[in-house]
Amino acid sequence: MFSKFICLIVILQSFISHAQKVKIACVGNSVTYGYKIENREENCYPTQLQNLLGKQYEVGNFGHSGATMLKNGHKPYWDEKEFTESKAFLPNIVVIHLGLNDQGNNNWPDHKDEFIDDYLDMISAYQNLPTSPKVFICRMSPTFSGHHWFEEGMRESFKEIQSKIENVAKIANVSLIDLHEPLYRYPEYFPDNLHPTKEGAAKIAQKVYSTISKNCGGLKVSRLYGENMVFQRNEPIVVTGVSNLDDEITVVFNTGKQITKPNENGVWKVTFKAMEAGGPYKLKINSKGSNSIEINRVYLGEVWLASGQSNMDFKVHQMASAKAVLKDSINPNVFVFSMNPKVLKSTSFSSEELALCHADNYFEYSGWANSDGDILEKFSAVAYAYACNLQKKLNVPVGIVCNAVGGSPTQSWISRESMEQKHETISLLNDTWFNPLVDAWVSERKFENFAGDKYLKTRHPYDATFLFDSGILPLLNYNFKGVIWYQGESNTNQVDLHSRLFRMLVNDWRIHFNKFDLPFYYVQLSSINRPNWGYFRDEQRKLLSIANTGMAVSLDVGHKTDVHPKQKWGVGERLAKVALAKAYKNNLNFSGPLFDYVNVLDDKLEVVFKYSSGLKTSDGFPVKDLEIADEDKLFVKAQSKIEADKLILWSKEVKTPRYVRYGYSSFSEGNLTNASGLPASTFSNITN
Template sequence: MKAFLLLFATTICPLLHALELASPFGDHMVLQRQIRLPIWGTAAPGEKVTVTFANQNVSTRADAGGDWKIKLTPIPASPEGRPFTVSGNQSKTNITLLDVLVGDVWLCGGQSNMERQLGPRSGQPDIYNWQAEASSANYPQIRELYVQQTLSHTPQTRVDAKWRVCSPDTVEDFTAVGYYFARDLHLSQDVPIGIIHSSWGGTPAQAWTGKEGLSEFPHYLAESKRLQEHATEPERARAEHEKSVNAWYQQHDLGTREQWWQDTTSPEWQSMQLPNMWEDQGHDGIDGIAWFEKRFEIPTLWAEQPLVLELGAIDDVDTTWINGHKLGSTTGWQTLRRYEIAPQILKPGSNTIRVRVLDTGGGGGIWDPQTPLQISPKVNPTEAIDLAGSWNYKFSHIFTDGPRPPQDTTNTPGAATVLYNGMIAPLIPYSIKGVAFYQGEANAGNATEYQTLLPALITDWRKRWALGDFPFLFVQIAPFEGMPPEIREAQRLAQLATPNTAMAVTIDVGDALDIHPANKEPVGQRLALAARSLAYGDDIIYSGPTLIEATRRGSQAILTFDNAANGLVAPGGQAIGFELAGPDGIFHIAKAQIHPSKITLESERVPEPKLVRYAWSNVPEGNLYNSEGLPASPFQTQTSP
């Protein structure tokens, strides 16, 4: 299994004046076919550098800073592994890379659902059928370049990265979605496929976008500027942030001002079953701060020994106390909370846990159903006290009633530009065929912004690679109890507004209780279908039904779809998931009648349909497909006369 070492890019630098290739080049690499290939690296200033590959010998001289770059003429696809040599007239040794193929290269990026490898991962369910798939994954013409997770406050030229060949022994560490995508492309196009895997779980789109790409987002530009200013004094920056956060809590959070961490305070508690998102307990749409309390008793002997408190994952930031003693604070909605408790903090008999939870967007709370909520002796964790069940809670600050807290952007992969700087910039201009992107969960709290932020990212990458409007394929967020429908709509509208893009719909392969659905094969397959159409010109249906227009005719709403193939289909017979609303904006379930490429909707309670929506919930029910078995995207739109 791969080890995830998180690095600052400032620690990665080449030896001055050494003959070196840039980070993406290595043994077993795949080079992009049928395009002028940029090859670059470093050498002694003025040194003559010669690149030899595929019967080409191209030379240049390093500039005054030691940088050099050449371009090879276009090379056809080749499954033959050949040597790739770089020599310098001042260097004692040449660089020889082995087993280099020529085919198509795709960048596979995003957050945790792209990061998730094919093999097992602690705390997550196994990928469906992964062992059988791995045992047959003898595809030596598929290669993955794994890019080390690296953040940087400024654009970098190097990053740790290594190519590996797909085989039953290596594939379990490949990105699962990327592997299935590459497998289907390799089998359909019969050329070598290289995937560049650059992802980081829980990260937003602004972290993957370069500074120039954020020109329409002044708050992110300001954040990027602060990062660069603080890069030289990180300790001072962290201290300033902690001071500002503490001041914010004192000013805006009632629980902090009244010291609710003390078990002598008695807010007017309500009761909630945990683990659970608070949205699923009647508080839909609330972002802010809630305090939680749990009283429990321990055996007398436990009070004299170190204990461990486990609270699973908490969305997004927790600060935890026991009996008024602060145990710690953790950030990250997927990060498991595990706090050690020193002897003497607990007492025989009754004790009190209090947790302050800050939710910045999307779902919130002590939510993780797969990790036990418990307290146990450190030396014998099997003797645990179960803390799941009824907890007290009270909201102390809701963001609609006041400002949000200052964000720590000095050392987080979620800050604007830091992952572009550390994990994308060092790859440019390595030639690619296109991009497959699985991201958006971390932006679910601001879907309106994401509708323009995602196209800004796409435009930024296309400008920097200077390869034209290369195909950019992305995955629509799957159903999950913490993912609102607005984020899927933002993705749908972003795709419609951005040329040469496609969206793989996953409404039918999600998991209501897990943001990381285990059925990754259909995701990779649908991305590959989109690539076959956009990048390779295959005459296929690659998308589910796509809404073209919604019109009114009396009391009916008539929907017209593209990509119906040989006709719209509703498995089970009756199409479900459609709703209509009149001028009052209140939605009611609609009865749907399917035609080959149209659907007629009616509801007795909506005589004048003005709005129509489909599969519009966090975990929607919808069964509209085309004859190719591809699902329609959720949507919401107005009707026109």
Template sequence: MKKWSSLLFLCTLVISSPAAIRLPAVLSSNMVLQQQSTVKLWGWSSPGEKIAITTSWNNKTDSVKGTRDANWQVSIQTPAAGGPYTITIWGSNTNTPIVLENVLIGEVWVCSGQSNMEWNYYNKLPDIGAELPTAYNSNIRFFHIPKTTAVYPQDDCAAKWTVCDSNTLKFFSAVGYFFGKKLNKELNVPIGLINSSWGGTPAEVWTPDSKVITDAELKAAAAKQQADARWPITPGYTYNAMIAPLVNYAIAGSIWYQGESNTGTSATYSKLFTTMIDSWRKAWNKEFPFYYVQIAPFKYGTPLIGALLREQQTKAMAHPQTGMVVITDLVEDTSNIHPANKHDVGARLANWALHDTYKKEGIVYKSPMYKSMEVKKGKVYLSFDNAPTGLMAKGKTITEVYVAGSDQQFYPAEAKIENNQLVVWSKQVKEPVAVRYGFTNTAIGNLFGKEGLPVNNFRTDSW
């Protein structure tokens, strides 16, 4: 009896002992907090425990009590970019505070997608190898989330904030790094980069499952994904584990490089992608900017699926506060789905942010886009947006241009630039009705805006 009484006493002691204050992984030393914002600090404690948070940039202390569910949250104001600072968190039931050190205030971006966002030094990217000798930059911080899944939304993840140096850079997204490096240089503020990416994943897994399974079109498309042991295909699984733990953390915006794994169901991609964007914005309670990369030319096994996916990505640009980077000119080998040039991809994403988010002038960031066409005397005259000083061809002749008549048969076309328009014709098509430029899986065109960015591939038909 005495034995059982002692055991009962120990159990009661354990149950009644106050729990230590705990923070989510994203709140840690070396983090970057979004500048000039209301940011949330949160965590777990004993129910009713009084929590005091002191921030060194203003020496102000905020207090909050742990809820009945043993969690707490407080909102604080951040100043303009700067640091390093400390944040000290005390609990009334604990003797030792949590001290977050080397905290910077700046701009925070989420970097997500599949392998072309995930790829790093260990994928033998020459751009990153060249960076290593001079990689150290205390004003660039990384939060790299390991690949994992969950059936339900999680409130924490296994990661930590680190300072950019030759070691931590090796494991981080190359595209994300080059994006952040340019922002840091041009804005002269600390940059926090959160990498949440997984090669091979379709967009469905980055979208809350409720948004996919309650929509007949999206549900049917998701069901066509082929299972693979290397990555998940179930809607919501990476959102739950790799995005949901972040949604309390204030960010400036997100960059995205994905789409290759959705080429088999391209018809619904724009709807899926914009649904995903909206769900993220709702979760963060912020209409943040979302900049993304159009997939590169590649030898897919089925004709046109790459072109159709790129068309869907172009369509998504109509969604508020989005921007797309065209990279057809950055590809050397269309048999490789992973173009090696990540530097220019990251830089082009940064240019979108610098102009649209940070209102920097004089930045070339939009590729020319097909606007309209007119047929006159057997020739098609095409006009473009985002080409203020006109078009140019890199080469003697303009390539990857096709024209068709009402029979819907496309023929290689001749083309020239005239008065800032593209003029297209073919002796085989007397009465043209449609033009396509670069509208194949592997096309690498040579038509550019005079500002230097490639013209987006397009078709004027819907056949």
């Protein structure tokens, strides 16, 4: 009798426990169902969500592969048994992720005007259940550019559907879960460009879990926040981070105080009025119901981002005169911060190293430093010289962050949003193995690192968009005055393509940093005996047509065989002159002679320059590496003279000259300069 009584109690407790569970219906298509996921029933996102939420919840998977939201779509979810079963489940919460199958040309063009009404009807169908469930709808998970319909209308349809889903959320007053952004940076989790692997499903589950539980992991701020950090002076100071959805955030900075709450994604932000340079000040962030963050030394000054490849990454301790700099030129008002790649080498990556090749795990953050030590010694030599020269002139704290990655090509630093807009750059996204648009060295390095395995579910650091996702995206909420850039060595095989990519990169960063006049100052490549470097330098000169850019010439400090010349302090100093003149309006000489136009004087050419005052040669000899040609563009060595700050050139072999070029040898001994001593850029008047 007693055992029956115990059994009855256990059954009753089980019944009560089951009755008290919060029931969640995951409504969707193949992504919800878990199509193509290994061990689908264990690894689909609803099951992973169940594991995160625990026993107090019961999660039902009501995904149906191929289903559309559109009632007049090719396979309406409305007609499937899962729709009926999801309602019979009597959920307390409904999560709807539909729309991916509506983007096809067999659905969207003819029925797109019906989408919002159909979505609102589905929300009502669930809200009118006896349990009156809370409904969440989702911004769609990504469709990547490798999908065979991407350029056949799907790209545009996808954007339209996302926009309509956002409108539906506003009209119906339901919460919107963003499944796009957390996954958009991980194409490796979508081997067929549409369906996530179990790792991708885990990110979906985590995002849904955070929304339902309101647990976003507590109070967190950017990894750029820390002791000795620098905020940009004379501009509104934005402090931002993430917290649990129910938290109230109090931010105290200097003498100001702000209180706010996070948005539906757990992101919070406060803005303090612009302040003049100074510090150190205290920054304290408190979260009710969570932890607190306190930083005791925060400065206000000038903040710059240094990026590119190995010549920007070249370390202070490696440069010429490093011992003297480290002994006598340490500037305590310059604060440096390094983002260093965790894996970068010429041999094959181990399994542990391959695991680091993901957008959220590739960089190691150094923290801020302003004194001699390991962080400063291993910081970018060009960036440190730049910051020191700025600080000396401006007399305010200068903070500089460097995230340069040796060998990286331009396309790895551009966002997927930009790369997906044109067929040429889509090719760089979709074909990452020996694509003829990619420099051979870059392709060979990937082949070596991946041991030739084309089937690895991992992106290489040099793949298009990877370094944007891992190295730029985490910085977007930090206010930089501008960017200095030293890169191009890994794009010299495709000069014209680099020009298009560079323009794309500058525009892309300006959009993402929400600074449409963001100063962008770059180093023109130096000299070395490698093909195309003269042509490449001239194309870099032409990029000065981009607004708010500037260029430091390094032709004169190159090396015949070493791609990493060690004269880095002077390069950083030249970049600083550009910034001081352009961004800070200082009246100083910041450029060597810069080609303007050519006059034809019978059998001679007259070259007119900007910044030509005191035009001369650096060694007193005639101008070197100077050539002339007629309409056939067959260049020969030219004779020359300097008159009234103009360059006159001729050759007995060219009777009707039309074209001039200077510094076109890959390793150039060009010696043209002006009164400032700054070298002239490689140039030509060839326009095609």
